[in-house]
Amino acid sequence: MNPKQQTAAFVVIAVVSTAAIVGGIMYVVLNPAAPEGNYLEVYHWWTSGGEAAAISSLIDEFESQYPDAVVYSVQIAGGGGAQMRTKIKTLMIAGNSPDTFQIHAGYEWKIFYDGQLLEPINEIWTSAVKAAVPDVVEDMNKGPDGNYYSVPVNIHRSNVLWYNLAVLNDTGIDPATIITWTDLMDACAAVEANANFSIDHAMALGTQWTQAHAFEQIMAAQGIEAYEAWINGDITGASSPYYADLVQACIDYETMVTHTDPLKLGAEWDNALANLISSNPSAAFNIMGDWADGEFQQAGWTYGIDYGTIAVPGTNNTYGLVQDCFEKPKNIPHPTNVNRWLGVISSVAGQDAFNPSKGSIPARTDCNTSLYGDYQQSAMSDFSECDATGYFFPSVVHGSGMPESFAADLGAIIEALTGISTPAEAAAAIAAKCVTYSADFTRTWSLD
Numbered sequence: 001m002n003p004k005q006q007t008a009a010f011v012v013i014a015v016v017s018t019a020a021i022v023g024g025i026m027y028v029v030l031n032p033a034a035p036e037g038n039y040l041e042v043y044h045w046w047t048s049g050g051e052a053a054a055i056s057s058l059i060d061e062f063e064s065q066y067p068d069a070v071v072y073s074v075q076i077a078g079g080g081g082a083q084m085r086t087k088i089k090t091l092m093i094a095g096n097s098p099d100t101f102q103i104h105a106g107y108e109w110k111i112f113y114d115g116q117l118l119e120p121i122n123e124i125w126t127s128a129v130k131a132a133v134p135d136v137v138e139d140m141n142k143g144p145d146g147n148y149y150s151v152p153v154n155i156h157r158s159n160v161l162w163y164n165l166a167v168l169n170d171t172g173i174d175p176a177t178i179i180t181w182t183d184l185m186d187a188c189a190a191v192e193a194n195a196n197f198s199i200d201h202a203m204a205l206g207t208q209w210t211q212a213h214a215f216e217q218i219m220a221a222q223g224i225e226a227y228e229a230w231i232n233g234d235i236t237g238a239s240s241p242y243y244a245d246l247v248q249a250c251i252d253y254e255t256m257v258t259h260t261d262p263l264k265l266g267a268e269w270d271n272a273l274a275n276l277i278s279s280n281p282s283a284a285f286n287i288m289g290d291w292a293d294g295e296f297q298q299a300g301w302t303y304g305i306d307y308g309t310i311a312v313p314g315t316n317n318t319y320g321l322v323q324d325c326f327e328k329p330k331n332i333p334h335p336t337n338v339n340r341w342l343g344v345i346s347s348v349a350g351q352d353a354f355n356p357s358k359g360s361i362p363a364r365t366d367c368n369t370s371l372y373g374d375y376q377q378s379a380m381s382d383f384s385e386c387d388a389t390g391y392f393f394p395s396v397v398h399g400s401g402m403p404e405s406f407a408a409d410l411g412a413i414i415e416a417l418t419g420i421s422t423p424a425e426a427a428a429a430i431a432a433k434c435v436t437y438s439a440d441f442t443r444t445w446s447l448d
Contacts (some may be wrong), residue, residue, distance in 0.1 A: 018030025040071050040337040042326075043101035045084045047077040048270040050294015054358035058153070061353035062344045068336055074098065080269070080398070092117050097329040099338050105140040105150055107322040107407075107443070108399025112329070113143050115403040119328040120147035124342045132348075132364040134383075136392050140323060140400060144442070150325035153345040154360035157379055158289045158320030158395045159217045159312045162296075164276045165305065167284040175310050181221065181252050184313050185287070188259040190206050191284045201261040204283035206272030208411040211265070213397045214256065214287040215414045219249040224447050226393045231394065231401040235432040246430060250423035257418050265418065270295055277301060287312055289322055289398070293359030293375045303374040311382075315327035317390035319383055322398040323363065391447050403440035409433050 034067050034333050040062075046055045052075075059071050076084035081102065088101050092112065103109045125148045130138060133152070141150045161184070170173060171194045173187050188202035205211060220227045226245035231236050235246050261282070264272065273292050275283035277299045286292070296307050303309075311318070326345060330337050344350040351362035361380050369380065386392060394401035396410065413421075413429045421429070434441075 006267065034353055038069050038334075038337070039099075040341055041074060041099040041248055042071060042341070043074045043076065043084060043088060043098045045076055045078070045081040045102060047075050048295060049298035049361055050357055051291065053295065053298070053353055054354050054356075057357060058345065058350060058354040059272065061350055062341060065344060065349075066337070066340055079207075080213075082209070092329060095331065097332055099332045099334050100326045100328060100341060103150060103325050103327060104399030105137075105152060105325045106394055106400030107251055107403050109325075109327060110143075110442075111328075111404060113149055117330055118143075119330050120149060121151065121328050121342060122148050124151050124339070124346055125260045126149065129346050129364075129390070132366045134363075134365065134387060136387070137203060137323060137363055140321070140394065141325060149232040150327040151342050152323040152325045152344045152363040154324050154355050154358060155363050155383065156289045156291055156322035156324070156360045156398075157160060157382070158213065158322050158398065159220055159318060160288065160290050160292070161308050161312050162273070162276060162286045162288060162307060162309055164246075164281050164284050165308050167191060167194075167197055167199065167281060170194060172282075175308055176246070178310060178313055178390070179316075181218070181255075181313050185255055188256075188285065192259070197281065199282060201259055201264075201282070202284045203259040204272045204275040204286040205257075205260040205265060206267040206269050207265065209397060210269050210272060210288070210412045211418075212407075212411040213289070213395075215249065215253050215313060215410075215417075216395060216397050217287055217312040217320065218252045218256070219246070220318060220320060220393055221252070221312060222246075222249050224318060224393065227393050228445055228447045230434075231396060231445050233402070233406075233438055234437075235431050236434045237431050238428075241433065243427070243431065247427040250417060250426045250430075253414065254417050254423050260418075262418065265415075275308070289320075290359045290375065290379060291397075293373070294357055295359075297357065297359070297373065297374075309375060309378070318387060318391050319386040319390065320395055321392050321400065322395045323400070324360070349394060362429045382419070393447055395446065403437055403442075405437045405440050406433050 045053055046052060059073060091097055137152060143149045163175060171190050177294055178184050178187055191202040193200055219230060222245035226242040229242045235242050269288060273286050273288060273295055301307050325343060348364060348367050351364050351367050352371055355362050361376055364428055396402045396407050413426055417426050
């Protein structure tokens with residue numbers, strides 16, 4: 001990273017309020033704002049090895065184009081971005097917005113749109129950008145008023161099953177034969193029975209959001225029609241069409257949990273994945289988005305030799321969409337540099353600086369594909385195939401597919417499936433949340 005780049009940290013002070021209207025804890029967040037001048041604040045949650053390399057390369061590209069600018073890179077880890085988003089909301093409500101921040105396309109930034117806290121950025125979406133970005137990606141960056149409010153720096157795939165190839169080869173498992181959920185559970189059992197490795201739990205799983213992420217892919221495996229009904233809030237009870245699919249997804253998830261280590265369910269995603277990336281692995285499989293590829297790259301592993309991927313069983317010919325985006329809040333201190341930043345990330349140069357290390361594919365179709373690794377080549381091929389003959393589905397856990405209110409409650413319900421609640425109870429709780437938050441479902445998805 002260029003020495004000019006600064007790393008800031010939030011300082012959070014807990015203040016116990018005596019005012020009756022507060023009735024609890026008030027959090028005062030001090031914003032490490034850049035001073036007036038030729039600066040740019042960029043807030044994000046990219047702190048793992050592959051993520052940090054990617055954002056560093058992107059900032060380097062920005063500063064190569066604007067060498068007089070100083071970038072304040074504010075990194076806030078945790079919760080799949082939940083910690084950072086909480087702090088961003090606090091700052092924006094207080095009228096102290098950072099220049100720009102990482103967000104996922106779709107529902108996740110709707111709270112800021114509804115609060116009239118974002119500027120339209122139609123000028124960033126030039127005819128050249130529109131021509132290069134697939135329609136399904138472009139549409140997720142528009143607000144209900146038809147204006148653009150974010151621009152994607154990448155496209156991630158959520159429905160990926162990662163595996164340690166040495167373990168599978170030694171166990172006699174051909175990944176191509178893992179077609180159904182039963183096939184995957186049988187493969188987990190076979191790995192656990194292989195005396196050549198000390199693997200008691202073949203499936204790596206981490207903290208609450210990683211659990212909800214895995215469930216989301218299992219729900220997608222029930223079929224695109226069932227997933228569409230779910231994200232439209234139409235599975236509201238036992239009499240609803242596709243309710244049986246919701247129950248089956250909970251059953252499948254509970255079965256998977258029997259192959260996970262209960263002592264490691266507090267681990268963040270990269271620490272859970274690290275159970276695979278070892279000469280003495282403690283797991284063979286992990287369901288995670290393709291930001292995982294950056295961790296394998298950082299470890300010096302080779303795709304197709306040391307590790308590999310398949311689509312989560314049941315989700316072939318579908319692509320779970322996760323888009324990391326940036327936007328332009330209102331009343332920010334450095335609007336000119338934000339425009340420049342958005343221009344860089346929407347460009348070929350910006351996309352090619354960021355994505356090779358990140359594990360994602362570029363949001364533009366005209367980037368230099370020779371810069372990308374073997375996994376990313378396969379992901380680009382799968383994306384094109386899904387664009388032609390398959391389906392895309394927006395991620396719930398990563399902010400796109402369902403209202404934030406629903407997604408915030410989903411994690412606790414899924415976490416309880418690790419031995420507290422039954423699949424029937426979990427399905428009923430998920431359906432009830434669709435009723436509770438029915439007014440928040442303001443978009444109708446059509447995935448076919």
